[in-house]
Amino acid sequence: MVAPKALILTGYGINCDYETQHAFNAAGARAERVHLNDIIAGVKNVADYQILAFPGGFSFGDDIASGKVLANKFKYNLSEDLQKFISDGKLVIGICNGFQAMVKLGILPGFDRNYRSQQVTLTFNDSGRFEDRWVYLKINSNSACIFTKGIKSLYLPVRHGEGKFISKNEAVKKRLRESHHIVAQYVNELGEPAEYPMNPNGSEDGIAAICDETGRIFGLMPHPEAFIHKTNHPRWTREQLNEEGMGMQVFRNAVDYAEKKLV
Amino acid sequence: MAHRIEVAFKEGVRDALGEGVRKRIVEHLGFEVNSVKTIDVYTIDAELDGEQLQELGENLFADSVTQVFSCGKPLAKDFDYLIEVGFRPGVTDNAGNTSRKAAEDILKKTVEGVYTSKQYLLRGKLDKQAAEEIARGFLANELIERWEVKSSAEFDFEKGMELVLPIVRLKYEVRVEPIDLNVSDGELMRISKERVLALSLPEMKAARDYFKNKRVNAERKKLGLGEEPTDVELEALAQTWSEHCKHKIFNALINYDAGNGKTLVIDSLFDTYVRKSTEEIGKSRKFMVSVFSDNAGVIKFNEDYNLVMKVETHNSPSALDPYGGAITGIVGVNRDPLGTGMGAKLIFNTDVFCFAPPDYTDKLPPRLLHPKRIFEGVRKGVEHGGNKSGIPTVNGCLVFDPRFLGKPLVYCGTGGLMPSVINGRESHLKKADAGDLIVMTGGRIGKDGVHGATFSSEELHEGSPATAVQIGDPITQKKMADFILEARDLGLYKSITDNGAGGLSCSVGEMAKESGGCELHLEKAPLKYAGLHPWEILLSEAQERMTLAVAPEKINEFMELAKGRDVEATVLGEFTDSGWFHILYEGKTVAYVDMDFLHNGSPQMKLNAKWEQKIHEEPDFEEPRELTDELKKMLGRLNICSKEYVVRQYDHEVQGGSVVKPLVGVKNDGPSDSAVVQPLLDSLEGVVVANGIAPRYSDIDAYHMCACAIDEAIRNNIAVGGSLEHMAMLDNFCWCDPVKSEKTPDGEYKLAQLVRANQALYDYTTAFSVPCISGKDSMKNDYIIQGVKISIPPTILISTVSKIDDVRKTATMDVKKPGDLIYVLGTTRNELGGSEYFAAKGFMGNNVPKVDAEKAVKLYEAVSKAIKLGLIKSCHDCADGGLGITLAESAFSGGRGVEVDLSKVPREGIERSDYLLFSESPSRFVVTIRKEDKKAFEEILKGNAYAEIGYAREDNAFVVTGLNQEIVVNADVQDLKQAWQKTLGW
Structure with a gap:
């Protein structure tokens, strides 16, 4: 079987490109870090890949608003390439800053397969601070999300200052809920809805991750690539854990799907 | 032509920044402010029409979900005072620079410049003078920023604030001047x-x-x-x-x-002590690749990679502009490993800050900023510098002393990794x-x-x-x-x-x-x-x-x-x-x-140094009968309390190789001794990073200050699983001016302190066989204005890095399971001189902690071995505040009570329970092990001073029996934790 190719976006302050590449490779993909400018200049073509990853980081320094300038880079330079990538049935994941860019670009939640319209945003945490802390996530089993298939819960770090999820209006909020766009929600260790610090940013409905209706386009604030090995867990010296970290399955699901459907 | 686009939050959307500012104005300045709203202002220098401005507002500056924008017309309303803060000409405006390029990308035309400023809309019981004070004392730094204050009566709701383009226009002629040196000495x-x-x-x-x-x-x-x-x-x-x-x-x-x-x-102190010790150690330790010759030190990591590290300070700029000084400090030290050899990839940051207490209430001498403002500015500068660069800040510490009012110390360190051979050439050479x-x-x-x-x-x-x-x-x-x-x-x-x-x-x-x-x-x-x-x-x-x-x-x-x-x-x-x-x-x-x-x-400087042993008053106070309150007070002291407030705001996990984090334990909030990082994600090899610093001891003898800093940096490293065999250190001296002059009449004493610190550096690096591979010194940490002189205590930061083969063979400091046995390793002596306990009682004392390197080496080798074999379940070093603090931190971080008996602790010359609990003797640990490992563990420790002093309890009770066999501490670990967390729980 041919391993699917994953394009890991890099450049301009994208910081989690190496570990995201590592996670995809460990899951069986051929992952390649590609500079944004090489795509714009046509040196690299997104059409040659089956998976596109927008990693975490501080693209353009989070200046103006997190993810905003990166989103514009795509909007004004690569819009058609990206739309084609999506309509070809391929996979897109955005983590943290990547998720912020995706919602601002409008490719999430992608209501009615319109991937050009901003419906939600990720804004300043209620605490007003950047925070690094681990959070419990409950996965919506009714969601179509390819990446979280078979996963019931996750424990991952968040590392952001602008992760508060807000919908444009009540109708959007309702639709996200009812059409199962919500993939993951912040909960306490018992899996119940919870307040700060379990919900680290004050997101509405505790939303930590959403996908489009096909389940192929996925964005999340927590970092699955930061829990690939058990020693990444903050309490690995005191708990019985599998050698493999919980985040790994997210990447394996993507690679398995791409292997079966896209190569 | 200049244009102005303003962006504000929609009604009902929380303005977290404004809320934070309000809280701090109330807390720091004591003004009654009911609400603060913020507006982002972008002043654009370009030929643009209304449509183009509209496009920028819509697609670049405002978020359609949460914000509204306006071109030209002001958005400000419902305020008593408006303060607008922008940069002065020539000051780096990062968001402005990004905006300019992003605007060009959208409009496909040249934009001369974009300048950002911020409006703060204040409501509350304020007058103009109060608003001015808020602007000057809190929102803006006049060195780099300009501001304008308007009451709602003064504000023009049609035109808004005046358009300001902070462009540098230098009017003089560029020239080269000859300078006549054939003049008098004066x-x-x-x-x-x-x-x-x-x-x-x-x-x-x-x-x-x-x-x-x-x-x-x-x-x-x-x-x-x-x-x-x-x-x-x-x-x-x-x-x-x-x-x-x-x-x-x-x-x-x-x-x-x-x-x-x-x-x-x-x-030359450097040649005589620093370089010489490294050369001598190099005869037996073969991992050094490039030392003292490049921007950073280089040691071997494995067959294919070298490890690069550098620490330096950025004190003077941080005193004037804490944010700018600190961000420049961290981003600046990053360039050292990047510029070492052919260039290293940056894999971690470690930062140590020394401040005056943030609760300082006296009048500030001219030009000095309040310590809390310095603290916040430095914290934020390093947050932005580290987080935005994608380098994990893996650990660090905060030290408080009133004398850091004169100059804060901002130590920033960075590690890097580079392939040892690149394109067939050794990468450390250039x-x-x-x-x-x-x-x-x-x-x-x-x-x-x-x-x-x-x-x-x-x-x-x-x-x-x-x-x-x-x-x-x-x-x-x-x-x-x-x-x-x-x-x-x-x-x-x-x-x-x-x-x-x-x-x-x-x-x-x-x-x-x-x-x-x-x-x-x-x-x-x-x-x-x-x-x-x-x-x-x-x-x-x-x-x-x-x-x-x-x-x-x-x-x-x-x-x-x-x-x-x-x-x-x-x-x-x-x-x-x-x-x-x-x-x-x-x-x-x-x-x-x-x-x-x-x-x-x-020409070489010629200086005199003269040492005299200063004698301080010996403390004279009764031993308290009950030590629970003493312990709680100690836990809340600035040099001991939780630093979670700062740590949480630093990304310590980016790059995916975080193994031992700065915060550990059952609630992810216990204080780690060191960081363990796995720099190559497909290899289990790791780097252990730790720091040691003890400025208070300088008041007694800088020799022992340096020895204790070395011991602490090594001990912390050992505590998580590092080993002496593959460990190197970095020395960073921050001194007050040690050159005798009119302004520094005690220069000879200060220089003698420096000499003694160097002698200790030589003595202890060679005794531990841990070489210095890089270092830095900052020698003028004084403040002199209008006859007021403040000199920092002579301070050395020692940072250690060690290499381990398997990151899984490491330990954290939190007590694990009920029934686990608690041991104290190392001897506790009557060494409370310069201790936190004496400081709490208003004394300095004279019995400064002294390091017995021979015994320490033996103990450290045993601990490394026991951790490697998995025999140690938790390990925590004893430092500021001594054994009592270590026991409490280990217990509450593990969410477990403990039962210990002080009479069992190995000791010399101590007959008081409070002294035993709070003495700061070096080279000690508290460890816990499983009952079944007792024999194997004690076998490894044979020949060292150690004792089993108790066990971990099922419940939350923290019970300490004193030397008189009466219970001297009886507390709930959650209460101890609260005492430890509340001081800096901002």
């Missing part, structure tokens, strides 16, 4: 002082004599230079010879009077050859940071130049760092160094040593704005710049790649083998200095 010193050269009289005379030399004169004449040196030449000498660059005090000839009738002549091109990459040059090197070589005084302050730009640097690693792997350059202190003058000057000379054309350097004098271009410390040597045949490929990565790169001249440091401006020679004189021409 006049020479006036020149040195006025030009912020920070050169001493012997140095000024050496410069004068050099320029009188006939051969020099003849050579200079050929190039059209006169008999007097140019300002460019004199400034370049001052930079190269600055204390900051040349470490003159560390290389001085010192007559040391030991105070006991013995005297010693020391020809060489610029004659004919190679001088290329500068990264940011542009402005007046920012002019005189930074010489400024930090002086105390903080009235005339300290504001231009010495600058603001780092992590994104420009991140782009450049990514580009450099790419170019490195493609073999596009031959040598590299960073532009830090002294700017091009020092970077090109240093690299020119490799080839034997240089020819630099200053007019080619890209500037932020026109009008800089040649000497300013040469000296500017504008950030985010590296200088490289590129072979002519690779230059096209190099420039092409730079363009593709959006990194500015400019050829400024070429390296030569002429033996001359040759600087030109628009074709004319402006400086021509013999390379040998430039680097070796400064």
